[in-house]
Amino acid sequence: MKTFQTLSELAACTGQEVAVSDWITITQQQVNLFAEATGDHQWIHVDPEKARSGPFGGPIAHGFLTLSLLPRFFESSFEITGSRMGVNYGLNKVRFTAPVPVGSRLRARMKLLSAEPMEPAGMQMIWEVTVECEGLAKPVCIAESIVRRYA
Structure with missing residues (x-):
């Protein structure tokens, strides 16, 4: 994990890859809990047996579950000791x-x-956040995330 002392120190990294997060394993339990929280119970996510005969050969995570992991990715990548808090402000692009x-x-x-x-x-x-899946050549999600941090 990288550590920055101030917001200005981090700002000096504009245009660069700043950090890479820890790996997170996506479990069926997470997918099921996300379905419960959002009401999105599509079989491709929550019915492993039926999903095995679907287009992906098994259940897949909701796209918005992947997107909801952005704060966790940030948290495991770096800290700013001179910042007391941060908030999500929005997104410009998500794919x-x-x-x-x-x-x-x-x-x-x-x-x-x-x-x-x-x-x-x-x-x-x-931030341009590129979410990678271990073993896949292309990313699974690319998002432009707007974050506000306060000293």
């Missing part, structure tokens, strides 16, 4: 470029696209 089979491992690469100071004592950052 789910490949399915995420249940049982697979994901990690994210974070590239800082921009960092603009905000009053009082904050910074708005735009």
Whole structure:
């Protein structure tokens, strides 16, 4: 895990890949709990037996489950000791470029696209987050995430 002392120190990394997260294993239990929380009970996610005969050969995670892991990816990648809190501000772009089979491992690469100071004592950052699935050549999700951090 990388450590930055200040928001300005992190802002100096604009245009660079800043960090790579830890791996996260996607379980059927996570998928089922996500289905319960969102009401999205499509069989491709929650019925492993039926999903085996589906287009992906087994159950896959919801795209929005993958997207909801962004805060966890950030948290496992770096910390800013001079920042007391951060909030998700939104997304500019999101693409789910490949399915995420249940049982697979994901990690994210974070590239800082921009960092603009905000009053009082904050910074708005735009991140390109590329979520990789172990063993797949192409990413499973690419998102442009807007995060606000406060000192």
